[in-house]
Structures are given as C-alpha cells and as structure tokens.
Amino acid sequence: MDMAVKDLGNGVAIRKAAEKYSVPKSTLSDLLTGRVVAVKSWGNEIQLCLKDEKQLIGIATERAEIGIGFTKCTL
Secondary structure, three states, rough: HHHHHHHHOOOOOOOHHHHHHOOOHHHHHHHHHHHOOOOOOOOOOOOOOHHHHHHHHHHHHHHHHHHOOOOOOHH
16 A cells, blocks of 8 residues: 555556555545545554463464363453
C-alpha cells in the first residue's frame, strides 16, 4: 500500500498503481483525496505481548498432544 501511495506521488495513475500493487482503486482514490487517513497498521490492536502469546501457544500445543481441549475457561 505504501509503495502504491508513493507511486501516486510520482505521477502514476491510480488505476495503474492499483493494478501493480493489487490495491483497490477506491482505496487509493480515498487516500489521495483525503477521504480517509493512512494509518501505520490496519485492523485490531494487539491484545497480548509476544511472550504471552508464545506461552499460550505452548500450553495449547501441550494440551492438544495429550488430547485435552483448550477453551477460554481453561485459561
């Protein structure tokens, strides 16, 4: 997405940049006209730090190996 926006700044047409980087034309158009503001990351915020996530993955894997299910209640 960043590369597509840079190309737009260098005079590349919206349609060509959209095709080149597989980004919807409407998204690039919205960014170019200021309808939406580009953010560093899209989607939900991170809920767990990497250490906690790896710990949960380890626990889930151990439980799966011995045939025990893993639910929110077992946290």
